[in-house]
Amino acid sequence: xxxxxxxxxxxxxxxxxxxxxxxxxxxxxxxxxxxxxxxxxxxxxxxxxxxxxxxxxxxxxxxxxxxxxxxxxxxxxxxxxxxxxxxxxxxxxxxxxxxxxxxxxxxxxxxxxxxxxxxxxxxxxxxxxxxxxxxxxxxxxxxxxxxxxxxxx
Numbered sequence: 001x002x003x004x005x006x007x008x009x010x011x012x013x014x015x016x017x018x019x020x021x022x023x024x025x026x027x028x029x030x031x032x033x034x035x036x037x038x039x040x041x042x043x044x045x046x047x048x049x050x051x052x053x054x055x056x057x058x059x060x061x062x063x064x065x066x067x068x069x070x071x072x073x074x075x076x077x078x079x080x081x082x083x084x085x086x087x088x089x090x091x092x093x094x095x096x097x098x099x100x101x102x103x104x105x106x107x108x109x110x111x112x113x114x115x116x117x118x119x120x121x122x123x124x125x126x127x128x129x130x131x132x133x134x135x136x137x138x139x140x141x142x143x144x145x146x147x148x149x150x151x152x153x
Contacts, residue, residue: 074130076130082125089121092105
């Protein structure tokens with residue numbers, strides 16, 4: 001009886017007497033080869049799943065830390081305006097044309113001891129209001145004044 005070169009499967013020749021043994025041996029070799037392929041595929045799936053989990057962990061860590069840098073223009077309205085960030089910041093750094101820089105935090109929630117404060121962190125962003133006192137010293141909601149900010153979670 002001859003065998004295949006690569007997998008050494010039995011080749012039945014015309015002159016061989018029919019016997020199920022040769023066919024059964026071929027089936028056992030095929031089953032063993034398929035088990036090995038399946039084991040390698042499972043190991044590859046597990047490695048791929050581990051890589052995806054690690055990537056998801058890194059993305060979650062990055063998403064947990066947010067920073068937004070931007071600008072807003074003062075509207076001069078006494079009721080003020082809320083600058084929407086999409087998250088409630090832990091700190092906001094505000095500035096205007098090199099004339100002022102202010103760090104707004106929950107521990108330092110507003111400027112000037114008034115109610116409401118001219119600057120305050122609110123759910124989803126921060127709020128700037130206006131009145132004459134604020135306008136006199138430049139304020140943070142002066143009409144048509146451009147302000148810049150950096151907000152951090």
